[in-house]
Amino acid sequence: MNLIFNKKSYSFKLSTKVENSKTTYLKKSGWIIKLKNNDKKIGFGEVAPLIKKDLKKCEEQLNMIPEYLELSNLSEQINIFHPCIQSAINSALAEINGKIIFKEKYYFDEIDKAAILLNPEDVISDLNEIKKRQSNIGKSVTIKWKVALKNNDEEEAILEEILSQIGNKIQLRIDANGSWGRKIANRWADILKDNKNLDWLEQPLCVDDIDGLTELNKKIPIALDESLLKFPTLIDEWKGWQIRRPSQENNPVKLLRELENKKALISISTSFETGIGRRWLYHLSSLQLQGSTPKVPGLAMNKFPNSFLFLNEAKNIWDQL
Numbered sequence: 001m002n003l004i005f006n007k008k009s010y011s012f013k014l015s016t017k018v019e020n021s022k023t024t025y026l027k028k029s030g031w032i033i034k035l036k037n038n039d040k041k042i043g044f045g046e047v048a049p050l051i052k053k054d055l056k057k058c059e060e061q062l063n064m065i066p067e068y069l070e071l072s073n074l075s076e077q078i079n080i081f082h083p084c085i086q087s088a089i090n091s092a093l094a095e096i097n098g099k100i101i102f103k104e105k106y107y108f109d110e111i112d113k114a115a116i117l118l119n120p121e122d123v124i125s126d127l128n129e130i131k132k133r134q135s136n137i138g139k140s141v142t143i144k145w146k147v148a149l150k151n152n153d154e155e156e157a158i159l160e161e162i163l164s165q166i167g168n169k170i171q172l173r174i175d176a177n178g179s180w181g182r183k184i185a186n187r188w189a190d191i192l193k194d195n196k197n198l199d200w201l202e203q204p205l206c207v208d209d210i211d212g213l214t215e216l217n218k219k220i221p222i223a224l225d226e227s228l229l230k231f232p233t234l235i236d237e238w239k240g241w242q243i244r245r246p247s248q249e250n251n252p253v254k255l256l257r258e259l260e261n262k263k264a265l266i267s268i269s270t271s272f273e274t275g276i277g278r279r280w281l282y283h284l285s286s287l288q289l290q291g292s293t294p295k296v297p298g299l300a301m302n303k304f305p306n307s308f309l310f311l312n313e314a315k316n317i318w319d320q321l
């Protein structure tokens with residue numbers, strides 16, 4: 001099969017910064033790719049590296065891909081590319097081949113449909129604001145708190161305050177982005193181990209400390225995030241929750257199949273994609289919610305600017321870019 005390959009770069013500023021213990025995101029850059037086959041079928045993909053230093057590598061590799069190519073050549077070459085490029089190409093091919101059929105509309109706009117990121121500067125007033133909105137709609141909501149941004153004593157005091165105010169209609173996720181050592185992680189696990197509000201503790205220890213993470217997972221639910229990106233074989237091995245990012249995995253069709261087969265303990269997360277990559281996030285999140293362990297996705301919904309880049313129709317995004 002012959003394919004025509006095109007790419008366009010994009011860049012946008014997040015509506016407010018997103019801070020975690022390792023980095024601060026203010027803007028996002030990447031590429032939209034388009035593949036067209038002999039039958040004029042079109043598939044779109046998005047190259048959306050989460051780590052800024054990978055942008056240069058992706059740019060160099062994208063420039064190696066010719067405009068006219070053979071599917072067999074592409075399939076041979078693809079393994080040498082950055083996972084985000086592989087993800088984009090495999091996404092576009094899956095769309096061409098009908099392996100994924102997007103719906104016209106997905107429903108993740110309301111506050112109970114995706115996790116709400118707390119503002120780390122003012123966690124408690126944010127929580128109270130969310131509580132008000134939650135009681136207005138009368139449905140459970142999920143909040144996510146990025147920790148290891150302040151000293152631990154201060155954050156443990158905030159945790160106590162959260163736990164005393166949270167009530168029973170709010171679920172809590174805590175993400176340390178790999179910044180704690182075992183001692184602090186165990187302190188938090190002890191505080192939280194019988195807590196009904198907790199969804200999971202996300203990546204409490206550094207990416208490489210799989211033994212430590214495995215031990216902690218016996219005490220409370222631990223979700224791996226960064227470890228899965230560094231060691232993708234953990235996807236088939238880890239026995240706890242997995243934060244999955246379709247745009248960062250070599251082939252999001254694997255994730256699609258896992259969710260179609262109702263694999264449990266998966267939660268979908270954004271890497272700040274445009275509307276092109278977001279189609280996968282929405283589609284996979286919808287499947288996740290129909291599985292045996294439904295949990296709302298992490299989509300950072302209130303962080304995106306008002307722009308054509310976030311339209312629902314992929315072709316409209318491409319044409320205006």
Ligand SMILES: [Mg+2]
Nearest residue numbers: 175202225243
């Ligand atoms: Mg995370």
